[in-house]
Amino acid sequence: QRGKTPVMRLPASWQKLSTLGAITSNGQFLQRTQTGAVKTGDVLAFLNHLLKHVTGELVVVLDNAAIHRAKAVSAFV
Structure with missing residues (x-):
């Protein structure tokens, strides 16, 4: 209507x-799209990718999804 x-x-x-996606303060956009659910290793690989390709400090914003609360992800962050 x-x-x-x-x-x-x-x-x-x-x-x-x-x-999984990230955006920098200068507008650079990084993403990883895959078939199936994101698992702990996928999140860790993406965070490592960010560390290699984004200079300076990072602010990581995670929602309350179970994958973001995984012990390995919490320890990494």
Whole structure:
């Protein structure tokens, strides 16, 4: 309808694609997209990638997803 924002409801499935992303203060965007769910090793690999390709200090913002609370991810951060 005119004047109403269209909303599409689709079933979500972690069996398809997952993405990790980062943006720097100067606008550089880094991402990793893969099929299937993101696992602890994937998060650690992405964080290592950031350390190699972004100079200076990093601020890491994680939501409360279980993968972000993994002991290995917490220890790394």
